[in-house]
Amino acid sequence: MDAQGALRAGAQAASDEAAAPVAAASAPVAPTVEDLIRQVHAYNPRTNADLIRRAWAFGEAMHEGQLRKSGEAYFTHPAAVARILAEQRMDDATIVTALLHDTVEDTKASRAQIEREFGPEIAELVEGVTNLTKMQIRSDETRQAENFRKLFMATSRDLRVVLVKLADRLHNMRTIRAMAPDKQAQKARETMDIYAPLAGRMGMQWMREELEDLAFRVLNPEARASVIRRFLTLQGEADHVIAKIVEDLRELMAREGIAAEVTGRAKKPYSIWRKLQTKDQAFSRLSDIYGFRVIVATAADCYRVLGAVHQRWRAVPGRFKDYISQPKSNGYRSIHTTVAGRDGKQVEIQIRTHEMHEVAEAGVAAHWSYRDGVRSENRFAVDPARWIAQMTERFEDGADHNDFLEAVKLEMYQDQVFCFTPKGHVIPLPKGATPIDFAYAIHTRIGHACVGAKVDGVRVPLYTRLRNGQMVEIITAEGQTPQASWVGIAVTGRAKSAIRRALREEDRERFIKLGAELARVAFENVGRKATDKALRTAARAMGFEAADDLLARLGSAEITARQVVRVLYPDLAQRPGEEVEEARAVVGLSPDQAYARAPCCQPVPGERIVGIAQRGQGVVVHAIDCPALARYEDQPDRWLDLHWQEGTHRPVNTVTLEMTISNGPGVLGRVCTLIGEQSANISDLSFVDRKPDYYRLLVDVDLRNAEHLHRVLTALEAESQVSSVARHRDPRRSEQSAAPRP
Template structure:
């Protein structure tokens, strides 16, 4: 049947048909009582249409009402209501959008061909060819089993878009039909509710959004969310209630402030505000991995002005009064969306530092923003509304279907459809027209590796829609991306931070390990130098050749590369050449005598800003009554002491094996996957290092960033730990964390 909400049961329903309606005993035709709910709904509908279209053909509307009621006579919904209340409710939803008579008549009759004895020919005879084709189109849309298998779903999407391409009003009626059924979904079985809610969330809500009917998208999402995750929705509503009790009516206060600012600036404007919908809040919580209390932009405000110039004046007044949030400004007036949407979006820090979103538009822009593509059929005072911002539906639908109506491959077709409908994903095109699916915020680097690892490795640049862009550019839906490659190019270490997909990050890390031999050799040289100097020896070429020969290694470079890659420790090399210099087991240097160059009993503290470890060059800064603070020679905090040379002490670490008591902070980004954090801790433990503290700094859907405090012996021990972590495929980024702002902590207490 054409409506999921209740089938009259005249025909056997399809396997996933709508809720079957029940037939009541037939009654003899007679005039309905004034209190009849169907008649009351009808009169309310006619009054609503007269209000915006005094020239409506009310006789024709009443004829459609009477015919539809007669056809559905005796049918009920699961709730027990007369079935015809549903078509009337669908027509009323469309009347709220001030749509034309033909669309309203289609709504009243949209179930008649499918579920009653009415035929296409009879509807054409009574109401004309236009209405008959619209009703037939809605019937065909309803018969699509949109929750079917992957291949069938692709074909059903194709049919949906082909039907839409003939007359967009078919889709408007279908959306209103689904909205009313979701409003009354409680009478369905729990299984059917889940199925319809998922279908609504996956198909109809995004379609409404794509057509510019944002109000309908939000309501459909919220109604589906209420079924799919009722506990989460209830929790968010309770949070809002508690927030209002604690902080009062924030919306009322900010609205008043904004009205005052615009009035003082001489800008006539209507200002309204509201809390964002529960599903919108929940989705933001999932994306940011944050609790409700940490979200800031949970309120939205709208300023409707008299003309376009006032929109920009209002923007200036708002930014003068409140601090704008960088990266949260969009001007859809100068660059409208394809569905005709025009508005200015900005986010500002309002009262108590709360972020609020503000939309600024004219009245005509607001009408299109509310009705979307449907604004083309809107009436006012009996004539079609002349809104210069209403998009031509024929042109809009042609751009929507241009890429998909000739596509034969099912998978490619679905990719193309989702590109047009789903705003939370990124679908981009290769120069050959192939669709590449990526997560939101993906970059050209992710795009390159999604095509082929070889393309990713050789990437040197990218063009988006023909324009050269940086590799860190965030891609958007529908963009055409061309990757520029060069022979001999290799991945850069910074790419790991730029890429967002696991595939790209893994491929980059593997490639970096392959091309890092030179880096490992240089690092090995430094580690060997430090190890030898700790015993007052020099790492000469002859000494290193001797060590390489003793270890059956072909060359000194190979020896150094193994030391740099943590396959061999610098201490082992020293032991091979000077075994007598190695400290005896258990002969460890404690923290009190770790530093050489201090006066007897002079207290010292490692600087928390740089946290130097044995093996690194160090310097001391004296503090009257506080002793000495030991800094790494390259510590950024030392700049403030450049004009006080008398406070500097030349220090060095005691030779020998130090105790593992020197904590160092590591900044680690790991893939958000089961067991990754456990493996990270295990790797550190395997290097005989202890984790003293762990703090999460950033949580994203695909990765975690955390600070890990590790207790170490010396610089070589630090290197072993970092190398072991870098070799782990689930570690996306790793660096030593130093915080100059903590320089003064050594003096506390």
């Protein structure tokens, strides 16, 4: 099926997911064990067919009488998981584990029985999958963090356990429509937050994209349908552009005498949606919708292709990445470039060898891939043990589960940039990293002593975002200690954890005293006393070794007093529906300090913030990424580490949205209705530009928090008459015009 046909089918599915049950007479015949054996035999002629038959028979017998939510026999699920792994050319042990992965958890079978029947290797793999299944990763942050740590530590024994679990989740997401709506939402959120980025980090990009799109279908079906409809409209206008660009590339390769395989494909709806949310680009930019791939024989040919493409079409500045000379940690190698191709449209092209392509498709799983009955010898495949060690070594010493969760999520979600030390050593960092991250990546001691940085010989602020290939020199000084504002500037989990740990140790006594006072007031507000016994009990319930540890975290604003009260007296703590007082919306101010939101960045609850003290005029609160903060880089004494009060905020936080809408009857009214449907109020509206076919306007909307803002933006983005919508931030607005709230 071509891209247009696939997306047309997706649009139909998005508009009518609940298809009528198919009559039993017309149902397709379920695959058999012989079908699976033929699939494995195609890439591994030496497969142990008898082992697979015995595992199939054992699993089928153990699950006999069990049904899935859809009414199908339960064993259809393990069989489907095995076929998914066979598509990845996995070894016999992994295929058999897939067939048996639910037997210990859901049937009378035991680990000892599995070991007797199939050997210790398979028994250990099945037990590993069973333990991962028991973890039950949930949305609760503390439990999720703890389980995430266990998941990563479990993988250090055998990564195939995670490969089976990912295939298990993929099949469950493919068949999720049979589950209750609340269970669908829970599983989809887990998939989006945990399993999809994990698959991506392991290099299995195809699985990440499919998992994301299946979760997107559950979590935001209207947005997905909108993307598909808009794509089909563009596809009709572009007139089969994929085939034309593929033909252009093939003709170019033939003229250059390069033997190459050229393919093109449309990106998944969620991938397109994510780009629309994160990049200020029009939907019709082809580089965000289509991907083209050129696969050649050698690395030298890759660079020949790159030269030919850049000679034929104009390269787009800033859209070139060479992952051949600087591979990703999961072994991924490829050249990415974007050019202004046919009719001036921007086109993304990936160039790689066949070996590189195998790793790009299978990721870390390429280590187990088989070809012609033997394990593939792919020099680019990463040793799973080394990969896992890189992912876990920096987190083993940390005692804070939430630090670990934040760090691992950043590790999995972020792409990488590669910077150099003055001596030429390469330091890989997540995209968006700063000189502070660079310093801590070298050594914690260097990070603690950092007072400045030079990038390519030029002194830059510490919040500067680093780019590929830059040379970074860290300036240190004796006696320097980490600043509280660094937590918001740093990106890597390693840097954040080290900074927080240093701040806690340095200010521990002061924080304990402050935490004790905060606890006293919070307990008195509910008619209780913050006794030593009460604080020790709360500390144990929240995972701290001693009451002083809890008070130190409370004083450093890492937890709130209401959280402590809620642990002991859940019925007396603030109800979810109660609103945070506007005067107490920001935590970290002294009792006599007033505050105001900076009009240049308009921060809202839920976003990371920092305060700038205005002499005699209170404190102005900025978003941590506000460009206006640059002018205070040399005035650290004016910076305050702030955060928003936990709870429900009133819809009084005005945010300006910039929109481009069609100039048609009723369009503006529809936009206003959409905003109102999200329980948001329009406080002002002005037109920036009026054209015969469109209007550009600024709309001031009163919101509760960042989540409320996201809902409004999502609703507007999904409207077909809204061609673009984004948050409007004006650095020309002076914070001096902000009136601090008492």
